[in-house]
Structure formats: structure tokens, C-alpha cells
Amino acid sequence: MWAPDIYEGSPTPVTAFLSIAPKISISANISRLSIYGSYGATLQQIFFFCSIASMILGALAAMAQTKVKRLLAHSSIGHVGYIRTGFSCGTIEGIQSLLIGIFIYASMTIDAFAIVSALRQSRVKYIADLGALAKTNPISAITFSITMFSYAGIPPLAGFCSKFYLFFAALGCGAYFLAPVGVVTSVIGRWAAGRLPRLTYAEFPTKYVWNAPKRIWTLRKQGTGDAYYCRMLLNSAKGCRTHAEIRKVNGVIYPTYKEACYAAGLLEDDKEYVESIKAAAHWAPADHLRELFVTLLDQKELTTPLTVWLATWHLLVEDVQYKRRQILQIPDLIRLYALLTTEQKGVYDTIVNSVYSGTGGIYFVYGYGGTGKTFLWKILAAGIRRKGDIVLNVASSGIASLLMSGGRTAHSRFHIPINVDETSTCSTSAQSDLGAMLKKNPFGNMTMVFGGDFRQVLFVIPKGSRKDIVGASMKQLYLWDYCKILKLTANMRLTVGSRPEDVSEIREFAEWILNVGDGKLGGPNEREVR
Ligand SMILES: Nc1ncnc2c1ncn2[C@@H]1O[C@H](COP(=O)(O)OP(=O)(O)OP(=O)(O)O)[C@@H](O)[C@H]1O
Numbered sequence: 001m002w003a004p005d006i007y008e009g010s011p012t013p014v015t016a017f018l019s020i021a022p023k024i025s026i027s028a029n030i031s032r033l034s035i036y037g038s039y040g041a042t043l044q045q046i047f048f049f050c051s052i053a054s055m056i057l058g059a060l061a062a063m064a065q066t067k068v069k070r071l072l073a074h075s076s077i078g079h080v081g082y083i084r085t086g087f088s089c090g091t092i093e094g095i096q097s098l099l100i101g102i103f104i105y106a107s108m109t110i111d112a113f114a115i116v117s118a119l120r121q122s123r124v125k126y127i128a129d130l131g132a133l134a135k136t137n138p139i140s141a142i143t144f145s146i147t148m149f150s151y152a153g154i155p156p157l158a159g160f161c162s163k164f165y166l167f168f169a170a171l172g173c174g175a176y177f178l179a180p181v182g183v184v185t186s187v188i189g190r191w192a193a194g195r196l197p198r199l200t201y202a203e204f205p206t207k208y209v210w211n212a213p214k215r216i217w218t219l220r221k222q223g224t225g226d227a228y229y230c231r232m233l234l235n236s237a238k239g240c241r242t243h244a245e246i247r248k249v250n251g252v253i254y255p256t257y258k259e260a261c262y263a264a265g266l267l268e269d270d271k272e273y274v275e276s277i278k279a280a281a282h283w284a285p286a287d288h289l290r291e292l293f294v295t296l297l298d299q300k301e302l303t304t305p306l307t308v309w310l311a312t313w314h315l316l317v318e319d320v321q322y323k324r325r326q327i328l329q330i331p332d333l334i335r336l337y338a339l340l341t342t343e344q345k346g347v348y349d350t351i352v353n354s355v356y357s358g359t360g361g362i363y364f365v366y367g368y369g370g371t372g373k374t375f376l377w378k379i380l381a382a383g384i385r386r387k388g389d390i391v392l393n394v395a396s397s398g399i400a401s402l403l404m405s406g407g408r409t410a411h412s413r414f415h416i417p418i419n420v421d422e423t424s425t426c427s428t429s430a431q432s433d434l435g436a437m438l439k440k441n442p443f444g445n446m447t448m449v450f451g452g453d454f455r456q457v458l459f460v461i462p463k464g465s466r467k468d469i470v471g472a473s474m475k476q477l478y479l480w481d482y483c484k485i486l487k488l489t490a491n492m493r494l495t496v497g498s499r500p501e502d503v504s505e506i507r508e509f510a511e512w513i514l515n516v517g518d519g520k521l522g523g524p525n526e527r528e529v530r
Pocket of ligand 1: 369
């Protein structure tokens with residue numbers, strides 16, 4: 001990015017920092033290099049050429065500027081050229097003059113930006129706005145003029161001393177061409193600085209109004225009403241006969257005078273700030289962008305803050321959703337819900353309705369491996385937690401509990417003893433959060449969802465018979481009679497995320513597993529697994 005664009009687009013304190021700090025650090029580094037190293041004639045010629053190029057570019061470009069900050073930006077480019085002269089000499093005098101130059105440059109720049117910052121509080125942005133400053137704010141006008149003349153190198157000001165030392169050092173090392181170029185560019189700079197305080201007689205009332213009771217000129221405030229924008233258009237539109245014709249710009253009739261003013265380029269539309277925020281979004285996180293936006297608001301840089309907000313809000317709030325989800329540990333629910341199949345949606349809706357109708361209930365979601373049970377748990381938990389309600393995800397094993405958001409083993413969550421007998425109780429304290437929750441929501445009002453595949457969740461009973469194993473399963477609980485069974489049948493593992501060439505193999509394996517589970521394969525195993 002071109003430095004003056006950055007200067008223009010950044011808040012004034014940032015611009016001041018950018019115009020001083022890098023130059024000091026670069027000058028300090030190259031001075032050290034110059035002291036400890038040495039370079040030949042070719043390199044010296046290149047440095048001289050760069051100095052001359054910076055001086056000429058800074059001076060010529062400054063002539064064409066209309067905005068105060070851009071003028072300072074180009075002056076700063078010119079100054080880099082002057083300062084580099086000291087380094088290019090390759091002599092101790094050159095380094096001394098460079099240090100003096102950088103000190104004076106930093107002082108002048110701090111002074112200039114302090115004034116610019118103060119002036120921008122009163123919305124002075126353009127060089128033309130400075131025209132009648134002497135009338136309204138003589139102290140600022142005098143200080144700014146002195147600073148700009150010092151920038152231009154007019155004797156006996158500090159800027160002159162710095163340039164004098166630099167050119168003297170250049171002549172001392174035989175760079176006879178560089179000194180006259182520096183003098184000529186300084187004269188051009190003097191012209192650029194000299195045109196600051198001028199406004200024509202006709203232009204003066206466009207920036208200032210005469211305050212008759214106080215007998216002073218005050219800065220013209222920008223109007224906001226329709227009449228103001230209409231008057232603005234009338235100053236440039238020709239031959240209008242109707243209001244619609246006043247609002248017509250380049251063949252388009254705009255609905256409001258203000259929009260027509262923007263289209264005609266009569267109002268600043270803050271495009272530069274919108275572009276700055278968009279450019280910064282490529283490398284800066286959203287909270288930094290928000291800081292930038294707030295600084296722009298604070299510095300009163302924006303003409304139409306709402307327009308800038310509407311054009312950039314999606315970048316400024318990019319992380320908000322993400323952060324919220326992180327805090328609540330909620331995945332992107334809307335996207336996930338859309339992924340659910342019809343039968344998964346049926347199960348989801350039944351369970352969520354039971355939670356929010358207040359009736360509660362016990363459900364068992366039955367589906368063989370790969371039908372999306374774990375997938376459903378995640379979305380159910382997200383959907384209910386999103387509303388601030390509590391979901392306790394538990395599993396019978398530690399590994400299975402890791403698959404669920406905030407999952408724990410049932411034993412850990414409800415303090416269930418490992419070895420259970422008739423006298424066992426859960427050691428949940430009544431004062432704990434869990435105890436308080438259980439007291440507040442008696443089991444009748446709660447929704448409990450069990451899930452699994454009987455092929456996968458049957459208990460291992462050491463040396464137990466088929467009858468013992470079935471007897472230890474959930475089906476034997478008295479609660480089972482109240483359990484509503486919800487079924488998932490489509491094997492999602494086959495259809496989602498698998499490579500097409502693997503699908504038939506996975507399908508074959510899934511069917512084989514099913515058949516083993518259903519007892520359709522194999523014979524009696526003589527109570528031993530081989
Ligand atoms: N609606 C869906 N959209 C996209 N992917 C899905 C969907 N449902 C399930 N899946 C994916 O299918 C695969 C199997 O799902 P999941 O692990 O939830 O099944 P499961 O029934 O819990 O299996 P198992 O009983 O073997 O643990 C996972 O990769 C999951 O992300």
C-alpha cells in the first residue's frame with residue numbers, strides 16, 4: 001500500500017506514529033551499519049540516487065495535494081530523502097547530520113500532527129479548510145505555519161538547520177550534485193507550505209460563516225437536512241425544472257438529495273475508510289477491526305458512520321458467533337440441524353418437544369452402528385443448551401463419553417457406586433449444583449433419553465448364560481414399560497464421508513456385523529471365543 005493512502009486512512013495518532021517511529025528505527029540501524037561496515041562507490045551512488053528520488057517525489061507530489069494529511073505524508077517522503085543523504089555520505093559528519101536531522105524531523109512531525117489532530121476535532125481535513133484559520137484560531141494558524149515553514153527549510157527555523165547540516169555533509173564528501181537538488185526541492189516544498197493559508201475571496205464563505213454578534217468568522221458547520229443537500233446540488237446542477245431533475249445525476253434519479261450528492265461526488269462517502277477496514281480484514285482479527293472502527297468514530301473521521309458500518313459490519317463481527325459458541329460450547333446449530341435426515345429430525349423434534357412441553361418422558365433411541373446416534377446427541381445437546389437449559393451427557397464408558405460434548409461417565413456424573421447392592425445410593429450432596437438441579441426438577445418433569453444398539457450395549461456377565469445377559473439389560477428395568485422407542489434405520493456411515501469405492505465394502509461389513517448381532521451367522525461356540 002502507498003504510504004500516503006495509509007496516512008490518509010489511519011487515525012491521526014497512528015499516522016503520527018507511522019511517520020516517526022519507522023524512520024527513527026531505520027536511521028538508527030543504518031547508522032550502526034555505516035559505523036561498523038563500509039560500502040563501496042557503487043553502493044554510495046545507489047544511496048545518493050534513492051535520496052534524490054525521494055526528495056523529488058516528495059516535493060512534486062506535495063504540490064498536488066489537497067488534504068492536510070496527504071501533504072504531510074508526501075513531506076515525510078521528501079524528508080526520508082534528506083535524512084538518507086547523511087547516511088549516503090558514509091562519513092562521520094554525515095551520520096552526525098543524520099542524527100540532528102532525524103531529531104528535528106521527529107519534533108516537527110509531532111508538532112504538525114498534534115495541530116492536525118486538534119484541527120480535525122473541528123473537521124478541518126482539507127488544505128483549503130486552513131485558509132481562514134488565522135481569523136478563527138490564530139494560535140493554531142501561527143504554530144502550524146511555523147511548523148510547515150520549518151518543514152520547508154526556511155531560515156532560521158529548525159528545519160533549515162537540519163537541511164544545512166545535511167547538505168554541508170553532502171558537499172564535504174564530494175556529492176556536489178545532491179546539494180543543489182536538495183535546495184531546489186526545498187524551494188518547491190516552500191511553495192507547497194506557502195499555499196496553505198490561502199482561500200480566494202469567493203471560496204472563503206464556502207468554508208466560514210460570519211458571526212455578526214461576535215464579529216468573528218467561524219468554521220461553517222456541515223448541514224444535515226434535505227434543504228442543505230438540495231442547495232448543494234443546485235450549486236452544480238444546470239437547468240433543473242423539478243425536484244426530480246435536481247436529484248438526477250448521470251441520468252439516474254436518486255430517491256433523496258443526500259444520495260444524489262454522494263453520486264455527484266459532492267460529499268465524501270468514507271470510501272477510503274471502508275477500503276481501509278476491508279484491507280485490514282485480510283490480516284487483522286475482528287477485534288482489532290472493531291478497535292479501528294471505534295478509533296475512527298472517536299476521532300470524528302467518518303462523515304457517515306452508518307454507511308461505513310453497513311459496508312463493513314460483517315467483518316467487524318466476524319468472530320462474535322464463534323466466540324459465543326466457544327463460551328457455550330455450542331456448534332453451529334442451524335447448519336447441523338439442516339444436515340439431519342428426516343428420521344433423525346423426527347427423533348430430534350420428539351425429544352425437544354417433550355423437553356419444552358414440560359411433560360418430560362423416557363425415550364430410547366434405537367439404531368444399529370452408523371445410524372447417527374452420536375451425531376444426534378451432539379445436535380440435541382446444542383439445541384437445548386442454546387436456550388440456556390441443562391443437558392447432562394453421560395455414557396457407560398469413558399471412551400464413549402468423549403464422543404459427546406461435555407460428556408462424562410454416568411458413574412462419575414451421578415456418583416454411582418461401582419459395586420452396587422440393595423443398599424447402595426448415589427452420594428450426590430443436596431448442596432451441590434447437581435443436587436439443587438435434581439430437587440428443582442423432579443424426575444417426572446425431566447426428559448431422559450437413552451440410546452444405543454443392543455448388539456453393542458449388552459453387559460458382559462462373567463460366565464453368564466444368554467438368560468443372565470438379557471436379564472442384566474435395560475429391558476428388564478421397570479422403567480422400560482414407560483420407555484418410548486424411537487428408531488433410526490438409515491446407515492449414515494455408508495453414505496456420508498466414505499469414498500465411493502469403499503461403500504460396498506463398508507455395506508458388506510455392516511451387514512455382516514448385523515447378522516452376527518442378530519445371531520444369523522455362526523454356530524454354538526461352546527462358551528468360548530476362539
Ligand atoms: N445427518 C447426517 N449428516 C451427515 N453425517 C452424518 C449424519 N448422521 C450421521 N452422520 C455421520 O455418520 C457417521 C456415523 O454416525 P454416528 O457415529 O453418529 O453413528 P452411531 O449410530 O453413533 O454409530 P455407532 O453405534 O457405531 O457408534 C459419522 O461420521 C457421522 O458424522
